[in-house]
Structures are given as C-alpha cells and as structure tokens.
Amino acid sequence: MANNIEKITSIEEQIERLKEKRKSLEKQMQQNIGAEVLKMWNVESEQEAIEWIQKMAVQVNGSEEHPEAWNGHESEIR
Numbered sequence: 001m002a003n004n005i006e007k008i009t010s011i012e013e014q015i016e017r018l019k020e021k022r023k024s025l026e027k028q029m030q031q032n033i034g035a036e037v038l039k040m041w042n043v044e045s046e047q048e049a050i051e052w053i054q055k056m057a058v059q060v061n062g063s064e065e066h067p068e069a070w071n072g073h074e075s076e077i078r
Helices: 002-041 046-061
Strands: none
Touching: 002 046
8 A cells, every 4th residue: 555655656746847847848948939039030129029929919810819828928017
C-alpha cells in the first residue's frame, strides 16, 4: 500500500514538473514571437506594437473585440 502511495506521489510530482515545463516553453515561445514581430515591423515601443496587433486583430477577427485568450503584456497595460 505504501508503495502505491509513493508511486502516485511520484506521478503527481512528474505532472507538476511537466506543467511548469510547459508554462516555461509557452512563455519562451511568446517572447520569441514578440521579439520577431518587433524586429520585422521595426517597432520601437511595446505600446506601438500592441496598437498594430489590435488593428490587425480587427481585420483578422472581423470585430473590435480583443481575444480573451491572450495572456501577454497587453493585459497589464489596459
């Protein structure tokens, strides 16, 4: 019985480590994408980049609503 509890605990710890790794990889991906956008668009400020993205979102999504799925810095500025 104790062996089963240890196995379960070990699996739960592995799951938590994988969740943290996923979060880290997602954060790195967002940073890489953001850096590439700033470089390619020759944008000088975060606010300017956000304004461009919001304008493009209207064209892509067909409305002026901002997607709630985004978890980037723009939520801190609003």
